[in-house]
Amino acid sequence: MSALIAPACVHCGLPIPGGRAGDYCCAGCEIVAAAIAEHGLERYYALRDDARPARTTSASYAELDDPAFQRVHVEATPEGNRHAALYLEDLRCTACVWLVEATPRCIAGVREVRVDLGRSRADVWWDPAAVSLGRIAHHLDRIGHVVHPYRGAEREALRRREDRTLLIKLGIAGAAMGNLMLLAIALYAGMFGGMTAADTTLFRWASLVIALPALGYAATPMFRTAFGSLRAGRLHLDLPLSIGILAGLGWGSANVIRGVGEIYFDSLSMLVFLLLVARWIVLRFQRRASSAAEMLLALTPSRARRIAADGTITELAIEAIAIGDRLAVRAGETIPIDGVIAAGSSAIDSGLLTGESRPVDVGPGQRVHAGTVNVAGPLEVVATAVGEDTRVGALVAKITALATRRAPIERLVDQIAGRFVAIVTIGAALVFAAWSLTSPALGAEHAMALLIVTCPCALALATPLAVTVALGRAARRGILIKGADALERLATPGTLFIDKTGTLTEGRLAIATWLGDLDARPLAAAIEAASAHPIARAFAPTDGTARSTSTSTSSSSSSSSSSSLSSSTGAWVASEVREQLGHGIAGTVGGRRVLVGSPAWVRTRSARDRQLDAWIAEVARRGESPIAVAVDDRIVAVAGLADPIRADARTALAKLAGLGWQVEVLSGDDPRVVTIVGHQLGLDPARCHGAMTPELKLARVEAARARGPVAMVGDGVNDAAAIAAATCGIAVSGAVEIAIEAADVYLRSPSIEAIAVTAASAVATLATIRRGLRISLAYNLTAGTLAALGLIHPLLAALLMPASSLTVLASSLRSRAFVDRSAA
Amino acid sequence: MTVLYIVLPLALVLGAGAVIAFVWTVRSGQLDDVDTPARRILFDDDPAVVERAGSGSDSGSGSP
Numbered sequence: 001m002s003a004l005i006a007p008a009c010v011h012c013g014l015p016i017p018g019g020r021a022g023d024y025c026c027a028g029c030e031i032v033a034a035a036i037a038e039h040g041l042e043r044y045y046a047l048r049d050d051a052r053p054a055r056t057t058s059a060s061y062a063e064l065d066d067p068a069f070q071r072v073h074v075e076a077t078p079e080g081n082r083h084a085a086l087y088l089e090d091l092r093c094t095a096c097v098w099l100v101e102a103t104p105r106c107i108a109g110v111r112e113v114r115v116d117l118g119r120s121r122a123d124v125w126w127d128p129a130a131v132s133l134g135r136i137a138h139h140l141d142r143i144g145h146v147v148h149p150y151r152g153a154e155r156e157a158l159r160r161r162e163d164r165t166l167l168i169k170l171g172i173a174g175a176a177m178g179n180l181m182l183l184a185i186a187l188y189a190g191m192f193g194g195m196t197a198a199d200t201t202l203f204r205w206a207s208l209v210i211a212l213p214a215l216g217y218a219a220t221p222m223f224r225t226a227f228g229s230l231r232a233g234r235l236h237l238d239l240p241l242s243i244g245i246l247a248g249l250g251w252g253s254a255n256v257i258r259g260v261g262e263i264y265f266d267s268l269s270m271l272v273f274l275l276l277v278a279r280w281i282v283l284r285f286q287r288r289a290s291s292a293a294e295m296l297l298a299l300t301p302s303r304a305r306r307i308a309a310d311g312t313i314t315e316l317a318i319e320a321i322a323i324g325d326r327l328a329v330r331a332g333e334t335i336p337i338d339g340v341i342a343a344g345s346s347a348i349d350s351g352l353l354t355g356e357s358r359p360v361d362v363g364p365g366q367r368v369h370a371g372t373v374n375v376a377g378p379l380e381v382v383a384t385a386v387g388e389d390t391r392v393g394a395l396v397a398k399i400t401a402l403a404t405r406r407a408p409i410e411r412l413v414d415q416i417a418g419r420f421v422a423i424v425t426i427g428a429a430l431v432f433a434a435w436s437l438t439s440p441a442l443g444a445e446h447a448m449a450l451l452i453v454t455c456p457c458a459l460a461l462a463t464p465l466a467v468t469v470a471l472g473r474a475a476r477r478g479i480l481i482k483g484a485d486a487l488e489r490l491a492t493p494g495t496l497f498i499d500k501t502g503t504l505t506e507g508r509l510a511i512a513t514w515l516g517d518l519d520a521r522p523l524a525a526a527i528e529a530a531s532a533h534p535i536a537r538a539f540a541p542t543d544g545t546a547r548s549t550s551t552s553t554s555s556s557s558s559s560s561s562s563s564s565l566s567s568s569t570g571a572w573v574a575s576e577v578r579e580q581l582g583h584g585i586a587g588t589v590g591g592r593r594v595l596v597g598s599p600a601w602v603r604t605r606s607a608r609d610r611q612l613d614a615w616i617a618e619v620a621r622r623g624e625s626p627i628a629v630a631v632d633d634r635i636v637a638v639a640g641l642a643d644p645i646r647a648d649a650r651t652a653l654a655k656l657a658g659l660g661w662q663v664e665v666l667s668g669d670d671p672r673v674v675t676i677v678g679h680q681l682g683l684d685p686a687r688c689h690g691a692m693t694p695e696l697k698l699a700r701v702e703a704a705r706a707r708g709p710v711a712m713v714g715d716g717v718n719d720a721a722a723i724a725a726a727t728c729g730i731a732v733s734g735a736v737e738i739a740i741e742a743a744d745v746y747l748r749s750p751s752i753e754a755i756a757v758t759a760a761s762a763v764a765t766l767a768t769i770r771r772g773l774r775i776s777l778a779y780n781l782t783a784g785t786l787a788a789l790g791l792i793h794p795l796l797a798a799l800l801m802p803a804s805s806l807t808v809l810a811s812s813l814r815s816r817a818f819v820d821r822s823a824a
Numbered sequence: 825m826t827v828l829y830i831v832l833p834l835a836l837v838l839g840a841g842a843v844i845a846f847v848w849t850v851r852s853g854q855l856d857d858v859d860t861p862a863r864r865i866l867f868d869d870d871p872a873v874v875e876r877a878g879s880g881s882d883s884g885s886g887s888p
Contacts, residue, residue: 047866047867093863094863094866097860097863097864098864098866098867101864101867114860115860116856116857116859116860117857117859117860117863118857118859118860119857160853160856163856164850164851164853164855164856167850167855168846168847168850168851171843171846171847171850172843172847175839175842175843175846179835179836179839199828202828202829202832203832206832206836209836210836210839
């Protein structure tokens with residue numbers, strides 16, 4: 001009944017593709033909707049606020065019940081139940097939480113499921129006697145959430161401890177601030193309205209009792225960084241902050257004990273509280289960005305199929321595989337371990353490791369590596385290295401090392417902090433000396449007042465506030481920035497290296513030109529349908545035009561050779577397909593011999609068509625890769641394959657150039673192709689480099705770093721080292737995990753437009769930071785001058801501090817960074 | 825104002841109590857996830873669902 005106008009999927013609301021019977025747009029939605037209905041969970045549809053096509057797999061999840069997996073990921077509870085943390089895909093809204101948490105109603109034996117939406121994590125408790133984890137995972141998969149073991153649980157636990165400690169300190173500082181303020185108001189009122197000496201002493205001692213332990217404990221993060229920076233010989237903003245806090249606490253306590261002089265506990269408590277709030281906010285944003293990036297799919301599969309001595313095959317968790325195990329790897333699968341081929345021959349796509357996406361032939365006795373893709377046929381591999389000992393594991397370790405060794409930039413605030421410490425200490429010494437001429441006690445009093453009132457609270461807030469505003473807005477636009485440093489790094493323009501594939505272009509091959517006999521196209525498509533090679537996928541009729549061409553041609557030619565049509569589907573079916581890896585593919589379609597491959601290879605096996613050279617020249621002129629098609633030993637057509645340029649690439653590049661970025665292309669592709677793509681985008685041919693290996697990319701980035709800031713944009717493992725070596729690494733949507741890990745910025749949208757927005761917003765954010773710093777320095781100058789002249793009063797100090805912080809906050813909120821102009 | 829000598833320490837004790845309660849909530853993990861509980865409050869459990877779930881679990885375990 002909902003399909004009155006256009007048939008829409010009952011589950012996700014998308015139009016149902018023509019030719020698909022039933023109420024659903026895809027098998028995923030159908031299975032998930034059936035699972036939901038089966039368990040009486042239709043309330044899901046009332047709760048959800050967005051509808052998307054469901055994803056579900058046919059995985060058995062038997063490996064979750066493997067003892068080796070259970071040892072690592074499952075813990076027993078005192079009540080005799082089991083507990084495990086799972087990572088669920090597509091957890092988005094209230095309805096997802098409800099659906100997942102309703103699992104105990106659907107499966108007997110599940111005690112409880114608790115979802116953490118922010119982390120895409122589900123904690124499951126179950127009775128091992130009644131149900132297995134694999135069964136629970138299978139259910140979660142069927143309701144549309146693909147299940148992964150929650151990796152990095154220890155790191156998560158460590159972070160949670162840190163988060164809790166900071167939150168406790170924040171709470172204690174807040175409570176101390178509130179109580180100290182009340183006491184301070186009484187004291188200030190007493191100052192003007194009169195108060196007995198005994199009562200004043202009582203209030204001062206009460207302030208001391210609260211301030212000393214509470215602030216001493218809550219400010220430890222600042223003390224620790226200050227001490228660490230002193231030991232490392234670098235100046236950090238926490239140093240002047242710590243000096244101010246310690247001077248205030250020490251001097252105030254001394255004054256309480258002496259019974260004379262000012263106390264500054266109220267201002268100090270506000271200072272500590274505001275600083276901790278800033279830290280807390282920044283940490284929360286960073287955690288969200290990094291955990292979102294970390295939890296993306298892993299490079300190597302988490303499952304493997306082990307062949308036992310008797311020939312039976314069991315699917316196991318990758319953790320259960322040991323060196324010497326014999327594994328079965330199907331065609332199209334990623335190889336889970338480093339090993340030696342024991343049986344079978346195939347082709348391996350090592351694109352993940354080398355960036356070279358052309359498959360290489362392999363046979364028994366040859367080595368294969370984890371993370372590479374078995375393209376052609378089934379293999380049996382004996383494991384020689386597993387987990388972190390594999391080549392990809394070593395690469396990951398190298399990239400991580402590069403990323404952590406990245407020299408921290410001299411942050412703007414820290415530069416200021418250095419001068420600040422010097423000026424304030426010298427100033428305090430001068431004030432002490434000058435006032436000591438009249439009275440040493442007065443000198444100490446005023447010098448201490450100077451140290452305390454110039455404690456740069458607003459200065460410390462300026463960066464976190466501006467950055468938090470920027471990071472929050474960026475996250476809403478699908479740009480995940482891992483820290484404040486990344487924005488500061490991007491604010492200074494330099495060289496921007498872009499990996500062509502997948503960044504400027506759409507990252508897939510498509511037939512851009514077809515010269516010659518159009519009727520040969522469906523024949524070529526039929527042959528290529530039998531191959532998993534990336535070039536073969538370009539022939540697949542994915543878009544509407546290609547599909548209509550192929551159907552109309554096949555129906556017209558079916559009259560001439562109806563025997564060539566498969567009667568059941570009405571499409572061409574190829575037989576006797578033989579793939580000559582690196583050259584092409586041959587086979588028979590409807591009794592006709594069809595050859596598709598590189599022109600040189602096809603030419604040796606076929607009669608030459610007179611137009612061939614002209615066709616190849618034409619295709620090459622357009623910057624496309626020529627693929628020759630021969631039918632019945634005669635070359636009839638040449639296809640020009642190209643990676644289509646993204647629609648928004650040109651405007652984004654112009655915007656980046658306007659910001660002062662020098663854009664260069666570093667691609668693993670043929671140099672001529674890269675130059676032509678560069679030409680189409682209006683880039684200088686001298687700045688378009690093709691045939692770049694991972695090592696060359698790294699060398700280029702390191703050479704450019706000598707000249708200035710470098711940003712590297714990429715998505716593959718072959719880019720990851722360059723990303724890690726760059727001043728600021730950017731990974732784009734679809735990037736492999738390691739590239740995301742190495743990057744400072746992760747763009748969830750695939751558009752290069754987002755890079756331009758990020759670069760422009762980095763400049764805007766830095767401007768906001770500068771404005772905040774100027775405001776806070778102006779306040780400090782005023783307060784410092786008053787203190788030096790002996791005119792400062794604790795009440796004035798207590799008013800100046802929030803006033804300066806609020807001005808900086810207001811300034812940060814006015815930042816133009818990441819503001820969506822279309823919405824404004 | 826001798827009453828201050830009783831009330832002020834009392835206020836400090838109460839304040840300390842609140843801080844201890846806060847520390848307890850953090851340590852017991854109640855503030856680890858502040859996003860999901862806000863959504864969880866929207867689920868009101870209608871008994872019809874619970875009833876049907878009993879039969880649903882049987883058919884569920886029977887399917888592959």
